Structure formats: structure tokens, C-alpha cells
Amino acid sequence: MNYWIIKSEPEEYSFDDLVKDKVGxxxxxxxxxxxxxxxxxxxxxxxLFYHSGKNAGIVATAEVVKEAYPDPTANDNKWVAVDVKPKEKLNQKVTLKEIKKHDELADSQLVKQSRLSVIPLNKEEFNFIINLSQ
Structure with missing residues (x-):
């Protein structure tokens, strides 16, 4: 199993939208x-579902339910999409500022490439962030 952060502007597509859609x-x-x-x-x-923008932070968990296929919003096949389903909202949002306070996450791609919209994590980083949300 792999672990990821996916980012979206909540005005474009929020975790609540994903919950409403059941699969996005x-x-x-x-x-x-x-x-x-x-x-x-x-x-x-x-x-980990990350709302970007002015109230940025990790707000929920989700799961991949369909692996990569051609992105239906693209004009060519070099771009891909996946289907995801919601799991649960976190008890509290975890901000990048909070994440950067912890040495355990200093080598995370989230810290090193925070602007990237899809970021891999290892299991320890994923669990550490979940624990920050408690």
C-alpha cells in the first residue's frame, strides 16, 4: 500500500464535494x-485530502478506487486521472505550518515540494500527520 497527499482548492472541489459524489x-x-x-x-x-488556498491544510482521508486511466479533461493521453472515494474527515485540520514544526517530517516531499498537487508519503509520515489531527 502507498500513501499520498492530493490537493484541491475547496472552491473547485472540496472534501465535502467528494463525500456528496461518493466517488470522484x-x-x-x-x-x-x-x-x-x-x-x-x-x-x-x-x-490525505489537502485543501489549498487561504485556509490551507489537510482535512480528511480518502482512498484510490480506480487506478490511472486517460484524463477525461485532457485533449491527449499523456495526462491521467484516478477515481477516489472519501474515508473520513480529520478531527482538526493539519496545516503546512504545523507540519514544518516537526523534525520527523523534515524530509517529507510535502515540506520539500509543498506546491506539488500530488505528493507521495511513506507510512510513518502518513501516520504522523494523522496523529497531529487528533
Missing amino acids: VWSGVRNYQARNNIREMKKGDLL
Whole structure:
């Protein structure tokens, strides 16, 4: 199993929208590194759902339910999408500022490449962030 952070502007697509939809298409990614990360996602992988923008932070967990396929919002097949389903809202939002306070996360791709929209995590980083939300 792999672990990821996926980011979305809540005005565009929020975790509440995903809950309402029950399954969402994670599409529209136009960064090559983020696209390559999406290609690596497997069914059952766990996700941290990050709301970007002025009230940014990790707000929930989700799960990959369909592996990479051609992005229906793209004009060519070099871009991919995955389907995701909601799991649960976190008890409290975990901000990047909070994450940067902890040495345990200093080497995380979230800290090193915080602007990337799809970021891999290891199991320890994922669990540490979940614990921060308690």
C-alpha cells in the first residue's frame, strides 16, 4: 500500500464535494511530476485530502478506487486521472505550518515540494500527520 497527499482548492472541489459524489474523478493535473505520481497510485492506496488556498491544510482521508486511466479533461493521453472515494474527515485540520514544526517530517516531499498537487508519503509520515489531527 502507498500513501499520498492530493490537493484541491475547496472552491473547485472540496472534501465535502467528494463525500456528496461518493466517488470522484481526480483529474485536471497538468504537472509532469504530479502526473507520474498519479500513475503510481494503486487501488486501495490511502490519501490525505489537502485543501489549498487561504485556509490551507489537510482535512480528511480518502482512498484510490480506480487506478490511472486517460484524463477525461485532457485533449491527449499523456495526462491521467484516478477515481477516489472519501474515508473520513480529520478531527482538526493539519496545516503546512504545523507540519514544518516537526523534525520527523523534515524530509517529507510535502515540506520539500509543498506546491506539488500530488505528493507521495511513506507510512510513518502518513501516520504522523494523522496523529497531529487528533
